[in-house]
Amino acid sequence: MKDKNVIQVEDLSKMFGDFAAVNSISFHVKAGEIFGFLGANGAGKTTAMKMLIGISSPTSGKATVAGFDVYKEAEFIKKNIGYMSQKFALYDDLTVKENITFFGGIYGLSKKQIDQKRCELVDELGLQEVTNSLVGSLPLGWKQKLAFSVSLLHDPKIVFLDEPTGGVDPITRRQFWEMIYKAAHNGTTIFVTTHYMDEAEYCDRVSIMVNGKIEALDTPKKLKEQYKTDTMNDVFLKLARG
Amino acid sequence: MSITVSNISKSYGKVTALTDISFDVKPGELFGLIGPDGAGKTTLFRILTTLLLADKGQAVVAGYDVLKKYKSIRNSVGYMPGRFSLYQDLTVEENLNFFATIFGTTIEENYDLIKDIYVQIEAFKTRRAGKLSGGMKQKLALSCALIHKPKVLFLDEPTTGVDPVSRKEFWEMLKRLQQKGITILVSTPYMDEAALCDRIALIQDGKILEIDTPKAIVNHFPKSLYNIRANDMYGLIESLTNYEHTYSIFPFGEFVHYTDKRESIDTESLKAYLVSQNLTDIYIEKTQPTIEDTFMELAK
Numbered sequence: 001m002k003d004k005n006v007i008q009v010e011d012l013s014k015m016f017g018d019f020a021a022v023n024s025i026s027f028h029v030k031a032g033e034i035f036g037f038l039g040a041n042g043a044g045k046t047t048a049m050k051m052l053i054g055i056s057s058p059t060s061g062k063a064t065v066a067g068f069d070v071y072k073e074a075e076f077i078k079k080n081i082g083y084m085s086q087k088f089a090l091y092d093d094l095t096v097k098e099n100i101t102f103f104g105g106i107y108g109l110s111k112k113q114i115d116q117k118r119c120e121l122v123d124e125l126g127l128q129e130v131t132n133s134l135v136g137s138l139p140l141g142w143k144q145k146l147a148f149s150v151s152l153l154h155d156p157k158i159v160f161l162d163e164p165t166g167g168v169d170p171i172t173r174r175q176f177w178e179m180i181y182k183a184a185h186n187g188t189t190i191f192v193t194t195h196y197m198d199e200a201e202y203c204d205r206v207s208i209m210v211n212g213k214i215e216a217l218d219t220p221k222k223l224k225e226q227y228k229t230d231t232m233n234d235v236f237l238k239l240a241r242g
Numbered sequence: 243m244s245i246t247v248s249n250i251s252k253s254y255g256k257v258t259a260l261t262d263i264s265f266d267v268k269p270g271e272l273f274g275l276i277g278p279d280g281a282g283k284t285t286l287f288r289i290l291t292t293l294l295l296a297d298k299g300q301a302v303v304a305g306y307d308v309l310k311k312y313k314s315i316r317n318s319v320g321y322m323p324g325r326f327s328l329y330q331d332l333t334v335e336e337n338l339n340f341f342a343t344i345f346g347t348t349i350e351e352n353y354d355l356i357k358d359i360y361v362q363i364e365a366f367k368t369r370r371a372g373k374l375s376g377g378m379k380q381k382l383a384l385s386c387a388l389i390h391k392p393k394v395l396f397l398d399e400p401t402t403g404v405d406p407v408s409r410k411e412f413w414e415m416l417k418r419l420q421q422k423g424i425t426i427l428v429s430t431p432y433m434d435e436a437a438l439c440d441r442i443a444l445i446q447d448g449k450i451l452e453i454d455t456p457k458a459i460v461n462h463f464p465k466s467l468y469n470i471r472a473n474d475m476y477g478l479i480e481s482l483t484n485y486e487h488t489y490s491i492f493p494f495g496e497f498v499h500y501t502d503k504r505e506s507i508d509t510e511s512l513k514a515y516l517v518s519q520n521l522t523d524i525y526i527e528k529t530q531p532t533i534e535d536t537f538m539e540l541a542k
Contacts, residue, residue, distance in 0.1 A: 040405040041376050086403075140279045166403055167431045169278030169446065170534050171541060174492045181476040195405055196432075201495035202475070220496060231495070233406055233434075240407045 004031045006158055006189045007052065012061035014047050021047040023212035024061065029205075031157070034180065034190040036200050039209030040240045045193050046162070048209070052191070053160055054078050066157045079108070082151030085162035089147030092136030096127055099135055100150060107154035114153075121149045141172030148179055152188065159183065161192040165199065177202055197233035206232070208239050215239050243302070244269045244394050244425035245290065250299035252285055259285040260448045263299070267394075267427055272420045274439035275429040276533070282448040283429040284324060287398045290427070291321045304393045317345065320387035324398040326379050330372030334363055334382055337371050338389060345390035355422065356385045359415055377408050384415070388424075395419065397428040401435065413438050433534035444537050451540040456533055463531035463539060465489065466507065469497035472521040481519040487512075492538060499535060 007029035014022040022044045029035045039045045050056035052065050054074030063070040066080040090099045100121065104114035122131055125145055135143060144164055151159050161180075165173045177199065184190050192203065200206050200220060207217040216223055216239055220232055227235045245267035252260040260282045267273040275283050288294035290303055292312035301308045304318040328337045338360070342349050353360075363381050366374065371382060380400060387395060397416075401409045413435065420426055428439070436442045437456045444451040444459070452459055472478040478498060482491045489501040502512075509526045516524050 040407050041403075043405075163403070167279035167399075169281075169431075169541065170433060171492075171538050172278075174538075177493050178479060181479065185476045195403065195409075197406055198495040202493060236406050237410065240405065 005029065006031045006066055007035075007191065008062075008064045009052075010062040012048070012051065012063050013059050014044075014051060014056065015059040020212050022051070022058075025209070025212075025214045027207055027214060027217055029158075029189060029191060031189055032184055032187050033205065034184050034192065034203045036203030036206035037191060037193045037209070038200055038206060038236065039193075043209040043240070044212040045209055049160060049162060049191075049193070052077075053081060053083055079154075080157050082154070082156040082159035083162075084144075084147045084151040084159070084164055086144075086164060086166040087162075090135045090143060090150065093134060095132050095134055096122070096138075096146065097131045099146070100153070103150045104153050109154060117153055121146075121153075125149060141168045141176075144168055145172070145176055145179060148176065152183060156188065158189040158191060161190065163193055163195065165194065165196065173199075197231065197236055200232040200236070208236065210240055243267065244271070244304060245273075245427060246300075246302040247286075247290070248300045250286070250289060250296045250301060252282075252289065252294070252296050258448055260289075260296075263445075263448075263450055265443055265450065265453050267425060269425055270420065270423055272416065272426045272428070272438075272440045274436050274442040275427065275445055276431075276433060276436045276442050276537070277429070277445035278431050280447075281445045283445060284398055285448075286445075287321070287323075287396050287427075287429065291319060291396055292316060317390070318392060319394045319396060320390070320392035321396045322383050322387040322398065322400055324402065326383060328371045328379070328383055328386060331370055333368050333370055334374070335367040337382060338385055341386040342389045347390050349389065352389055352391045355391055355419075356388050358418060359388075360385045376404065380404070380408075380412065388419070392424065394425045394427065397426065399429050399431065401430060401432060409435070433532065433537060436533040442533070444533075444540060446537075446541050451537070459533060459536050460531055463536050465501040465539075467529050467531045467535060468500045468502075468507070468509070469494070469525075469527050469529040470500050470516075471497050471523070471525040472516060473523040474521060477519065477521055478516070481516060481521060485512075485515060490539070490542070492535075494535075497529075499529070499531075 005028040010026050011024045012022060013020060013024050037045055051058050051070055054070060054077035058070060065077045068076040094102060100118045101114055104117060122128055165176055180190055205219050206223060207214050223235050227238050229235055243266045248264050250260055250263045277283055289296045290301055292308050292315050303315050306314040308315060338349055359381050363378050401412055416426060439456060441455050443453045482488050482500060487503050489503045492499045513524050513526060
């Protein structure tokens with residue numbers, strides 16, 4: 001299982017006029033892997049991620065996600081991945097129950113499947129007392145945990161997490177990572193961006209983007225050895241300003 | 243004192259934002275409010291910068307009462323809100339000029355104070371603020387908050403969503419401002435930034451958990467803390483969660499941080515337990531707690 005590549009990227013580029021936001025990047029992600037996608041603000045992470053989730057067409061290069069081509073099969077990609085970000089995850093003015101029903105519907109689950117998933121999810125997160133509360137009234141940490149569970153409703157092969165834990169308190173941040181470990185343990189591939197360098201250490205492998213290129217890609221342990229430091233924070237500081 | 247906060251409370255309808263908050267910030271101090279989103283940090287900043295009235299309690303900023311002398315406070319403090327609040331359709335230079343004029347001064351008069359920061363964006367001075375990158379917006383906002391040479395500077399989450407390199411540069415700028423005699427109250431959700439402050443208040447759910455120097459706060463950690471690593475992180479967390487002697491267990495970078503319920507811990511028996519759970523490559527060592535460990539212990 002682990003040997004199969006669920007993301008395969010070769011010389012992928014995205015130009016905005018003369019500016020190469022993503023400049024010929026190549027990498028692969030294996031099934032069940034937790035892959036950390038790091039880089040400074042403006043390094044090109046979001047642009048790269050948009051191409052991989054099928055909402056932005058590359059200028060050149062090749063990429064397949066969950067076995068589908070990013071140019072021709074973007075709609076299939078969307079059905080086979082989950083996505084959540086810090087900025088957009090759930091609708092604040094829908095209740096917990098309504099959000100689950102809405103996203104379940106979007107992902108094409110039947111009413112019966114949605115009911116079953118909702119019960120499981122509410123139980124697991126301990127949300128019994130707030131199922132009919134507006135999501136906007138929940139603490140940020142709860143929202144983010146719920147959003148992650150919702151992104152997994154349709155059992156996607158890969159889930160893309162764009163800074164999922166920004167601003168979240170340290171205990172909830174860790175509970176969130178325990179959920180990530182569990183999903184990865186069950187075979188879901190995790191593609192995650194973060195500005196918390198301790199979270200980079202939780203990843204199986206980490207790539208660091210600098211000015212549109214991938215400047216480093218390895219396990220956290222090997223990156224620390226290569227850059228002769230004890231922490232991923234130092235690796236990042238050494239690399240990210242080019 | 244540059245800032246004195248006494249028993250401040252604030253509610254929004256049924257939601258309590260702050261409960262009986264008290265602390266002092268000394269002149270020239272770099273004081274950190276450390277806590278996650280929703281802790282009440284922004285409410286406190288808005289009360290201290292006279293943009294919001296507290297329900298109860300008193301506060302004095304730069305020698306002025308927040309209620310009676312609010313106009314004097316507005317002339318004496320700089321405030322950089324968490325959300326970018328400059329005029330998006332004015333250029334970099336127009337924004338700076340605007341704020342200087344509002345405060346009855348000129349860019350030239352206090353240029354020394356902002357020079358270090360402003361030179362980094364001066365090349366873009368004819369660009370509209372709305373078209374700047376996040377890092378440049380942050381530098382412009384800081385320049386505008388400083389242009390009237392405030393005695394006290396309020397920075398509400400200036401580094402949220404900012405990458406580690408830019409965060410480091412920002413803190414170096416703060417240290418330089420502090421050396422120029424400006425008192426700084428800064429909030430952040432990043433626990434690693436706490437160590438860079440002279441003193442910090444840990445805040446959660448509208449209450450202060452502890453106030454002290456970062457070093458003293460770490461020394462208050464009540465337990466022996468261990469780094470533990472094994473071949474399988476998920477398996478390790480599961481096993482330790484089910485271990486009868488576990489007091490707390492949190493993933494921490496490549497390790498988990500573990501504390502034990504017992505007074506003294508026998509690492510050999512712990513290791514034997516983990517082996518019995520089919521884990522291999524087990525590594526256990528005693529380690530120093532961080533601010534984040536202390537925060538989690540206090541917030542439990």
